[in-house]
Amino acid sequence: MHDATPGYVPAVLEANRKLVVAIDGPAASGKSSTAQWVAEKLGFRHVDSGALYRAITAARLRAGGSPDEWSEPSVLAVARQVSLRPVERGFVALIRGENADGEIRGGEVTREVSRVARMQSVRDWVNAEVRRAASGHDVVVDGRDIGTVVFPDAQLKIFLVADPWERAKRRLVQRLSRRPTDAEIAEETERLVQRDARDATQTVQARDAVLIDTTYLTQSEQVERIVALARGVTSRRGATSPVDGEADSR
Secondary structure: OOOOOOOOOOHHHHHHOOOEEEEEOOOOOOHHHHHHHHHHHHOOEEEEHHHHHHHHHHHHHHHOOOHHHOOHHHHHHHHOOEEEEEOOOEEEEEEOOEEOHHHHOOHHHHHHHHHHHOOHHHHHHHHHHHHHHHOOOOEEEEOOOHHHHHOOOOOEEEEEEOOHHHHHHHHHHHHHOOOOOHHHHHHHHHHHHHHHHHOOOOOOOOOOOEEEEOOOOOHHHHHHHHHHHHHHHHHHHOOOOOOOOOOOOO
8 A cells, every 4th residue: 555645656656757867067077078978878868958958048149229227027028939859869949940059158148147147037038948848758857946946856956166267268178178377267256256146046956966076077077977876876766867978769
């Protein structure tokens, strides 16, 4: 006879639940690149919530006007031009049906995306889109609120942190494709510290999240650590998720 305790999930149903790996952390902590690599190794789909915020920001920039004067309704209106299209192992953000990946990674979008991400109605819209994309799949999802609001019942939650200087250096290496100077790192570090202060209310570690400080880890090391944790979860559940990198055909 099954336990009637509220919240109880029969073992057979728990074993068949799709696995959600939720990765959160401050700006430039490597959430997206790490999540993508983890998803590849596990054979899961990758959902990048940050790409949606960036696409909405790019769409609002296209509409014109000073970012300081953007109203929440005006940003939410352009959000409806944005969608996620499934690709081989994940999703790509579209604006008016067109791939805008290059545009959403640009400097202007990077400067303004945090103001968009603070708008509650926009956050609600993005969270609903992320849940819709993830539905029915084993997924690795990254972004703000992922483990606390979007997927509070995720079977594995990761919170990535790193020293601001290291985060700044990594971001610049990715952006410039060269070793940045100390002056460039110092300037980017200051921007990240300011961004952290603005994002403080959204950057919250879930109580049951595994904290990983990546300051002295290579990306390969942090990925392998998360993959091992995910495989441990599937082993305990007795699930049949594709945790050895084989394609998910479901």
